[in-house]
Amino acid sequence: MKPESYLLPKVAFVGHPVDIKIFRDYIRFLKPDKTYRDELLVKLFEWMPPYKIKEFASLPGNDHSGINAAFYMVPFLPEMREIKVKRITEKIDQALAMAASDGCVIAALGGFTSIVLQGQEADFARKHNIKITSGNSLTAAIIVRSIEEVAERFGVDLKNSTVAVIGASGDIGSACMGYFCTRVKRLYAAARSVPSLNEVVSRHAGYAACELTITADNREAIDNSDICIFVTSAYTTLFTADDFRPNTIVCDASAPLNVKRSEAGLRKDVFLYHGGIASIPYLIDAGFDLGLASPYTFYGCQLEGLVIAMHPELPCSWGRGNIHREKLDLFLNILDKHPEMGVAFSVENHLYTDAEMKGYAKRWKEEKTVESLKV
Numbered sequence: 293m294k295p296e297s298y299l300l301p302k303v304a305f306v307g308h309p310v311d312i313k314i315f316r317d318y319i320r321f322l323k324p325d326k327t328y329r330d331e332l333l334v335k336l337f338e339w340m341p342p343y344k345i346k347e348f349a350s351l352p353g354n355d356h357s358g359i360n361a362a363f364y365m366v367p368f369l370p371e372m373r374e375i376k377v378k379r380i381t382e383k384i385d386q387a388l389a390m391a392a393s394d395g396c397v398i399a400a401l402g403g404f405t406s407i408v409l410q411g412q413e414a415d416f417a418r419k420h421n422i423k424i425t426s427g428n429s430l431t432a433a434i435i436v437r438s439i440e441e442v443a444e445r446f447g448v449d450l451k452n453s454t455v456a457v458i459g460a461s462g463d464i465g466s467a468c469m470g471y472f473c474t475r476v477k478r479l480y481a482a483a484r485s486v487p488s489l490n491e492v493v494s495r496h497a498g499y500a501a502c503e504l505t506i507t508a509d510n511r512e513a514i515d516n517s518d519i520c521i522f523v524t525s526a527y528t529t530l531f532t533a534d535d536f537r538p539n540t541i542v543c544d545a546s547a548p549l550n551v552k553r554s555e556a557g558l559r560k561d562v563f564l565y566h567g568g569i570a571s572i573p574y575l576i577d578a579g580f581d582l583g584l585a586s587p588y589t590f591y592g593c594q595l596e597g598l599v600i601a602m603h604p605e606l607p608c609s610w611g612r613g614n615i616h617r618e619k620l621d622l623f624l625n626i627l628d629k630h631p632e633m634g635v636a637f638s639v640e641n642h643l644y645t646d647a648e649m650k651g652y653a654k655r656w657k658e659e660k661t662v663e664s665l666k667v
Contacts, residue, residue, distance in 0.1 A: 299349060299360040301604075303597040304391035304422075306384065307402030308368045310548045310583050315369060338375055340367040342387035344394070346578055359574045359598065364391055366405055380408045388420045398423040398608075400597030403547050407525055413610040425600060425608035427593025429615050431568040432467035433623035434592040435545050438567060438635040439472075439519060442541055445649060446563070446656035448518065456480040456517035458510050459524035461488040464545065464568075466495070467615035468521050473500040480505045480513035492613055519543070521567065522550040536562045539659055543567035544639075547583075547591075553639055561659075563652050564639050568592040571636040585638035595633070599626055 309315035312330055315337065345363040364387040368380050384405050391399050399422055401409060406426035409416060417424045443450050455472050459465040460481035469492070473479050479502050483489040486508050493506060507513055514520050514536060522530070522544040530550040536542060538561040544551045545567030553564055569589050577587050584590065600606050606622060609615065627633060637644040 304396035304399040392420040400594040427596035428609040430596035431592035454478040456513035482513040585643035589636040
């Protein structure tokens, strides 16, 4: 007997464009016959109130549940350096009010909206009678799972590898550090504020089983690591793929991305991918570019809203440094229960094909063989 399909409780995806390029594409989608200077676009966007973009209430997935969600735009760009935090908070507040009025039971905050609301989640959840999540727990789970999958495919022995976490003092960075500090040989924890980093590291000191180096020098971290994870709140490019030594795996889960691919294209000896992105059984078509390589992929931070709708017993992600190992395990177990939500490997608008992944794996394994013969 075929299982009956059903709609999940309604979820709000609350977010903003990650950069001016995506915003320009969005304006082109709305007004295909008009062009605007970037300065004017940014100023208009700063003045605008939040609004609903689109609703989804169909598209059954592999588990016979259907997506039931709506997109809400918070007019904000990382380029808006002069806009006051209070104004962004007001916009998020208004978006949450709309979502609650539309019957949403949970709001997944994307991009900088979760950072702006950090520490105030409980107040806004009570105010609007809606669950709020930053999505950081599922994002961290997807990141660590992706590293493990790449390592297995490429024949990389994690136990003898060095991992760098750039942005280790943040919520996701702290979770990644706590996970890998018991699984790798050496770990570089990098962040702008060493005092904040020391505070985070102290939480993991009791069970860390690797050599741990704390640094404010991102270059030192990446130059000495086999695997680099970027989870910063920086809104500018920090590196390009050309800055990494050969045979480096680079997982960039920052928004906007911190690492750009080489001007010459994809490097064959550096595997760069956009971390925290999941493949999904739903077609997410907002009608404009979401900064993803495929409409069958989605940001882990907002996908967490759907996951909590499926499993309301799961805790929401709030605050900073709150993704302890047990909480991360909860979301890793959820990924195991829903194989239709796998890890997606992409960089910018390029989704890696299976043939490309096999090509990288072949090169990594051949290089490993050459190194072993030298020894």
